[in-house]
Amino acid sequence: MTDDLDDLKAAMQAMTPKPDDARKRANLALAQKNFARLQETDTAARLTSDARNTGWFRGVTAMFQSISTKTALTATTALFAVGLVIYLPVFPMGPQFETPFAEDAASGIDAPVLALEQSEPRPAPQAAEAPQAIAGFKDDAQAGMMADTASLARPQMQRSKRSVKYPTPQDAPGFQQFIVENTETFPDAETNPIRVTSEAPVSTFSIDVDTASYSFVRNAILNGQLPPTDAVRIEEMVNYFPYSYAAPATDDTPFATHVSTFQTPWNSDTQIVRIGLQGQMPDMAERPPLNLVFLIDTSGSMKDAKKLPLLKQSFALMLTQLRPDDSVAIVTYAGSSGQVLEPTKATDKATIFAALDALDAGGATAGQAGLQQAYSVADGMRAKGEISRVILATDGDFNVGISSPKALEEFILTKRDSGTYLSVLGFGRGNLDDATMQALAQNGNGQAAYIDTLNEAQKVLVDQLSGALFPIANDVKIQVEFNPSKIAEYRLIGYETRLLNREDFNNDKVDAGDIGAGHSVTALYEVTPVGSKARLTDPLRYGEAPSGLAQGEMGYLKLRYKSHGTDESQLIETRLPDVATADDEARFATAIAGFGQLLKDDRFLGEWGWTNAIALANEAKGADPFGYRAEAIQLMRLAKTLQSQE
Numbered sequence: 001m002t003d004d005l006d007d008l009k010a011a012m013q014a015m016t017p018k019p020d021d022a023r024k025r026a027n028l029a030l031a032q033k034n035f036a037r038l039q040e041t042d043t044a045a046r047l048t049s050d051a052r053n054t055g056w057f058r059g060v061t062a063m064f065q066s067i068s069t070k071t072a073l074t075a076t077t078a079l080f081a082v083g084l085v086i087y088l089p090v091f092p093m094g095p096q097f098e099t100p101f102a103e104d105a106a107s108g109i110d111a112p113v114l115a116l117e118q119s120e121p122r123p124a125p126q127a128a129e130a131p132q133a134i135a136g137f138k139d140d141a142q143a144g145m146m147a148d149t150a151s152l153a154r155p156q157m158q159r160s161k162r163s164v165k166y167p168t169p170q171d172a173p174g175f176q177q178f179i180v181e182n183t184e185t186f187p188d189a190e191t192n193p194i195r196v197t198s199e200a201p202v203s204t205f206s207i208d209v210d211t212a213s214y215s216f217v218r219n220a221i222l223n224g225q226l227p228p229t230d231a232v233r234i235e236e237m238v239n240y241f242p243y244s245y246a247a248p249a250t251d252d253t254p255f256a257t258h259v260s261t262f263q264t265p266w267n268s269d270t271q272i273v274r275i276g277l278q279g280q281m282p283d284m285a286e287r288p289p290l291n292l293v294f295l296i297d298t299s300g301s302m303k304d305a306k307k308l309p310l311l312k313q314s315f316a317l318m319l320t321q322l323r324p325d326d327s328v329a330i331v332t333y334a335g336s337s338g339q340v341l342e343p344t345k346a347t348d349k350a351t352i353f354a355a356l357d358a359l360d361a362g363g364a365t366a367g368q369a370g371l372q373q374a375y376s377v378a379d380g381m382r383a384k385g386e387i388s389r390v391i392l393a394t395d396g397d398f399n400v401g402i403s404s405p406k407a408l409e410e411f412i413l414t415k416r417d418s419g420t421y422l423s424v425l426g427f428g429r430g431n432l433d434d435a436t437m438q439a440l441a442q443n444g445n446g447q448a449a450y451i452d453t454l455n456e457a458q459k460v461l462v463d464q465l466s467g468a469l470f471p472i473a474n475d476v477k478i479q480v481e482f483n484p485s486k487i488a489e490y491r492l493i494g495y496e497t498r499l500l501n502r503e504d505f506n507n508d509k510v511d512a513g514d515i516g517a518g519h520s521v522t523a524l525y526e527v528t529p530v531g532s533k534a535r536l537t538d539p540l541r542y543g544e545a546p547s548g549l550a551q552g553e554m555g556y557l558k559l560r561y562k563s564h565g566t567d568e569s570q571l572i573e574t575r576l577p578d579v580a581t582a583d584d585e586a587r588f589a590t591a592i593a594g595f596g597q598l599l600k601d602d603r604f605l606g607e608w609g610w611t612n613a614i615a616l617a618n619e620a621k622g623a624d625p626f627g628y629r630a631e632a633i634q635l636m637r638l639a640k641t642l643q644s645q646e
Contacts, residue, residue: 183431184434186434187434189230197482197487198484204479205495206476207513208235208495210233211236211448213231213237214236215456216452218631221642222635229599233496233596234494238522241632242520247281255277255476257275258274258277259273259275260580262586262587265594266606266608267604269528269532270528270534272525272526272527273526275524277520278519279521282517288385289386290387292326292388292391295370296332296394298360299333302395306429307361311393312356312359318462319349321461325345328346328352331373331374333369334361339377371392389423390421392422392424394425395428396437412440413443422440422446423444423447424447424448426449427452438497446514464518473515474512475560477505477561479557479560480557480576482527483555487527488539489537490526491526493526494593506560508567524589527554554576554577556574559573584621585622588616588629590616610636610639617629
């Protein structure tokens with residue numbers, strides 16, 4: 001006689017789809033991963049293995065434990081099988097999750113918010129079906145992950161000026177797909193236009209020593225994406241690299257000026273004017289004591305491995321460079337701000353390391369309260385002759401208190417005159433608020449950098465520590481007047497967010513960029529000589545040409561700066577030189593400018609493309625002790641391939 005359980009087993013095998021263990025494990029792992037990343041705070045209770053002994057699951061467990069007869073076991077198993085078979089056609093057992101970045105040991109980049117998309121319309125499970133849906137998973141905790149993930153769905157946001165495309169899995173037709181929402185923001189600035197010299201002969205801008213844009217561009221390309229065009233700031237890409245400009249011959253001026261003119265690589269009928277500044281490197285053995293306030297974002301959005309954990313490692317590197325008379329304090333901000341480390345001498349590294357290691361992420365982002373407390377702590381640490389600096393480390397997501405770049409800018413302006421500098425370090429991807437970070441750094445007389453790897457932390461916080469923390473000249477402004485009888489048109493390559501009015505140049509109350517010890521700064525103009533066939537505008541019928549000694553000059557350069565600790569600016573003047581052969585430093589800077597234009601706006605490059613940029617950078621690479629230039633060439637090669645896929 002056939003056993004009843006054997007009959008039931010045969011029926012279930014005929015009605016139940018064949019299991020796929022590999023897919024099940026992959027789906028459950030992805031569900032767990034996305035659930036973990038969606039948690040904004042650690043304060044809420046989390047599901048654990050104990051959950052299976054409570055509630056609905058406890059009742060089912062008790063029921064099975066009470067069964068002692070063959071008949072009862074057959075009946076209850078049949079009920080379970082019927083519920084499973086009824087539910088399976090309704091809810092697909094293989095939701096697919098997509099993230100814009102493949103997480104691996106090299107990148108580890110994931111964006112934190114998910115939005116639900118249906119590749120094919122499907123009816124959503126009703127509330128009454130929840131127990132059946134849970135029964136389809138290995139345990140109730142995994143079922144809860146899926147339910148919570150779906151409840152957090154929201155529409156996808158578009159990125160600025162370049163949409164990121166994510167491939168659809170080909171082996172999962174008709175399955176639910178999750179697309180990462182990207183809320184990153186960048187300053188919205190149009191590319192500098194061509195200027196007609198006879199109409200606007202004077203160009204004025206503030207120097208910029210930030211490097212955040214290059215690091216962000218690198219991060220995007222290495223993760224298989226071209227960056228949003230607004231994220232590409234060409235001056236920050238050019239100034240990411242150190243250049244071997246000669247330092248000042250004497251201590252009379254804080255920096256030396258290097259100007260050259262040479263043929264444009266992408267247009268034989270135009271010329272490049274390169275302006276290079278090289279900061280003096282004072283004797284750092286005599287530097288004043290340094291008071292640092294680490295203002296650390298510990299909000300829930302900082303959970304990612306490339307955010308708070310990398311931040312801790314980065315500051316640990318920096319601490320090894322401090323001296324016994326330097327001091328460190330730590331202020332954090334999340335749902336509220338708080339001081340977690342009183343001012344502590346750098347010699348007490350164990351205490352500082354312990355305070356860093358104890359930090360955890362959770363809560364909203366009270367940026368205003370954190371800034372206020374950090375400045376208050378810095379004010380209390382400062383003594384005569386010492387340098388105080390707040391170092392803000394964040395993903396830029398200010399969502400409590402002051403949140404707009406304009407409001408934050410006004411707040412920082414009121415604090416800048418106290419003598420405390422503000423530098424900003426960005427971490428992570430997905431919700432990076434680059435616009436806010438730029439506003440803070442520019443108005444706080446500090447530098448903005450983006451740290452995506454420990455190597456970048458080494459560059460910014462160890463190799464270039466003196467330039468980042470010790471200013472030698474403040475409010476450095478550049479003004480160039482082009483001769484309309486020699487130059488028909490010109491354009492400034494980059495510096496769109498650093499432009500100044502002509503009258504700002506002589507106004508010492510107008511803020512501008514600072515140069516740190518040993519820093520170099522590079523700016524590039526593309527100019528079109530009078531009579532060149534490259535001219536894009538018609539000459540004026542009644543244009544006025546200069547006379548006298550200035551007739552033969554291409555243009556004139558003026559620089560204003562304030563020596564550190566003074567309020568009155570000083571002036572440097574020099575004429576623009578005639579066309580000559582470019583050195584390798586100028587040619588490499590131009591290759592990087594071409595790199596940025598190919599990513600951002602290539603309308604001025606004609607037929608000059610990736611192959612040309614790569615060749616020029618290779619030819620002009622020169623000495624490259626840390627491999628930064630070789631890395632840039634590899635990025636160009638990868639960007640060329642990525643762009644061909646668009």
